[in-house]
Amino acid sequence: MVPKAAAIEGITGRVNAAPSLEQETNPWQAQAARFDEAATKLNLDKGIWKILREPTREIIVHIPVTMDDGTVEVFTGYRVQHSISRGPGKGGIRYAPDVSLDEVRALASWMTWKCAVVNIPFGGAKGGVICDPKNMSQGELERLTRRYTASLIEFLGPEKDVPAPDMNTNEQTMAWIMDTYSMHMGQTVTSVVTGKPVSLGGSRGRREATGRGVATVTDQALKFLNMNASETTVIVQGFGNVGMHSARLLWERGYKVIGIGEYDGALYNADGIDIGELVEWKTRRGTIHGFAGAGPFDKDELLTQPVDVLIPAATENVITSRNAERLQCRILVEGANGPTTAIADEILADKGVFVVPDILANAGGVTTSYFEWVQDRMGYFWAEDDVNQRLERVMIESFDAVLQYAVQHNVNNRLAAYMLAIDRVAFTTKQRGIYA
Numbered sequence: 001m002v003p004k005a006a007a008i009e010g011i012t013g014r015v016n017a018a019p020s021l022e023q024e025t026n027p028w029q030a031q032a033a034r035f036d037e038a039a040t041k042l043n044l045d046k047g048i049w050k051i052l053r054e055p056t057r058e059i060i061v062h063i064p065v066t067m068d069d070g071t072v073e074v075f076t077g078y079r080v081q082h083s084i085s086r087g088p089g090k091g092g093i094r095y096a097p098d099v100s101l102d103e104v105r106a107l108a109s110w111m112t113w114k115c116a117v118v119n120i121p122f123g124g125a126k127g128g129v130i131c132d133p134k135n136m137s138q139g140e141l142e143r144l145t146r147r148y149t150a151s152l153i154e155f156l157g158p159e160k161d162v163p164a165p166d167m168n169t170n171e172q173t174m175a176w177i178m179d180t181y182s183m184h185m186g187q188t189v190t191s192v193v194t195g196k197p198v199s200l201g202g203s204r205g206r207r208e209a210t211g212r213g214v215a216t217v218t219d220q221a222l223k224f225l226n227m228n229a230s231e232t233t234v235i236v237q238g239f240g241n242v243g244m245h246s247a248r249l250l251w252e253r254g255y256k257v258i259g260i261g262e263y264d265g266a267l268y269n270a271d272g273i274d275i276g277e278l279v280e281w282k283t284r285r286g287t288i289h290g291f292a293g294a295g296p297f298d299k300d301e302l303l304t305q306p307v308d309v310l311i312p313a314a315t316e317n318v319i320t321s322r323n324a325e326r327l328q329c330r331i332l333v334e335g336a337n338g339p340t341t342a343i344a345d346e347i348l349a350d351k352g353v354f355v356v357p358d359i360l361a362n363a364g365g366v367t368t369s370y371f372e373w374v375q376d377r378m379g380y381f382w383a384e385d386d387v388n389q390r391l392e393r394v395m396i397e398s399f400d401a402v403l404q405y406a407v408q409h410n411v412n413n414r415l416a417a418y419m420l421a422i423d424r425v426a427f428t429t430k431q432r433g434i435y436a
Contacts, residue, residue: 024341025317027106033342035109038418041409048426051434052112055105057081061151063129065144068137075131077148081161082108082124085428088159089125090115090366092166092195093148093173095141099128103316110337111366113421114359118398120370125161127152133168142176149180156181158191158377164369165195167315171207175200191376194369203372205387206365211245211313212388213364214335216395217356218250218309221331224403225354227308235259235307235329237299238314239288242335242362244279246311251275255309259302260288263314266302267294304328312339313362319344327353334358349412357414359421360402367394 023029032053039049063075078101081089091111104126112124129148133141155161165174174193178200181192190201198204205212222229229250234257236247243260251257256272265288267273273294281291289296303310303318304326312318313335319327324344332348333356334340340348340355348355368391375381382390406416 021320021322024320024343026102027316027338028102028109030338030342031106031109034345034414034418035422038415038422041411041415042419042423042426044422044426045430048429051429052083052422052425055080055082055108056084057155058101058105059152059155060101061148063144063147063151065140065147067140075129075144075148077127077129077151078104079127079152079155079161080104080108080125081155082126083112083425084123084160085425085432086116086123087121088123088157089161090122090164090369091124091126092164093127093129093169093177094167095129095131095133095144095169096167097130097132099130104128107337110359112425113418114363114366115370116421116424117359117402117417118363118367118394119424120367120394122162122366122370125163126166127163128166141173145173145176146180149177150184153181153184156192158189158373162191162369162373163193164365171195171197171202174202191373194372196372201372201376203368203375203387204382204384205391206368206372207241208245208249209368209387209391210242210335210362210365211247211249212391213367213395214242214246214311214313214333214361215249215253216364216392217361217399218246218255218311218331218333219253220396220399221309221333221354221356225331229254230256232256232308233258234309234311235261235302235305236311236313236335237261237303237318238312238336239278239282240314242365243311243313244282246313246335248275248279250309258307259297259305260294261297261299261302261314262288263299265289266297266299267291268297268302268305269294309333311335315339317341319348321347324348325351327351329353332356334361337362345412345414355413356399357402357417360398360413360417363398364391364395367391 059079061077107126115122174196182188196202236243259268306328309331310329311333316338319340321343324347331354402417405420
């Protein structure tokens with residue numbers, strides 16, 4: 001069913017080139033390899049190729065923060081704006097100890113392609129701060145967020161760059177950013193961020209949007225492959241915002257969810273897990289562990305269990321050349337950003353796995369962020385049903401467009417998604433020309 005992938009060349013080499021795991025899992029190199037392959041297939045103009053391959057702007061800031069004990073710590077933060085050809089930069093901000101410039105570059109570029117795949121008028125951006133939020137108080141996180149925002153103030157704005165939540169950031173983080181920006185502007189500017197609380201101009205349906213998009217494209221994949229939800233098993237790796245809502249929505253639609261993985265362990269029940277009860281358990285306990293409706297399981301082995309649909313919905317590089325051959329799923333729906341390395345792609349293509357790539361599968365979040373931005377700017381807010389219906393239409397149309405590209409060009413779904421996105425951004429870039 002899946003057109004075979006072209007050889008991954010350039011910086012990754014072919015599968016038998018055996019690069020180091022560090023090289024394979026470098027997110028910027030992985031993104032560049034896929035970009036180069038898609039650009040080659042498109043016979044992209046060399047000048048446009050050079051423009052789109054590199055970020056437009058990379059900003060590094062060093063953020064002094066007074067900690068609760070009175071000491072001063074200095075944190076390093078990044079904001080990368082990959083492309084603004086189609087509109088303002090759009091992308092989340094993550095807080096984590098292992099944030100790196102290469103990671104933020106890759107995520108920013110993925111946002112460019114993601115926005116283009118679903119055809120919304122944004123470019124790609126991403127931000128990150130090297131910190132350990134689990135060991136920081138609410139006050140310390142607020143001071144960090146506000147100083148980070150102030151350091152970037154000239155680069156942010158509804159027409160420049162619109163941040164959103166990402167790993168270890170949330171609605172409260174976005175409220176702090178909005179307030180800081182608004183204080184500098186001398187007026188309330190709700191449209192400077194998305195993913196805000198509804199009371200501050202957030203959109204209904206935004207919290208569940210990425211998971212809802214994952215569920216929608218999973219439905220479409222089943223239709224394409226002539227499968228029935230009631231006979232389809234699912235494993236979800238990650239039970240945060242994306243994984244939890246993906247699992248819950250699929251379970252509500254009749255899928256049998258047999259496995260749930262987290263960073264510190266997993267659950268498995270071949271007869272199916274009651275996701276409604278598991279959501280309540282995690283909400284009360286803060287963990288999936290100890291849940292009576294499934295047994296404990298090894299989190300790494302969970303990925304390689306026999307299953308119809310595997311949804312990695314946690315972080316990057318969980319499927320690599322080290323485990324791709326052992327995957328036993330029929331469909332891979334990428335809820336996370338960059339969960340599969342470029343070399344693993346080739347292995348999965350050889351195995352005939354139907355991949356719904358991240359820049360399509362998890363685009364429900366940025367699509368509803370666009371809806372939030374639109375609502376903020378016009379000062380009129382839609383009912384949640386309206387948001388969900390609009391999101392479903394965009395996701396189905398985008399899935400169909402990627403599939404048509406795959407068939408037309410005889411490539412796999414990931415390469416088709418990149419080709420479609422690059423073609424759209426390249427067209428706009430050519431139309432705008434180069435300002436001299």
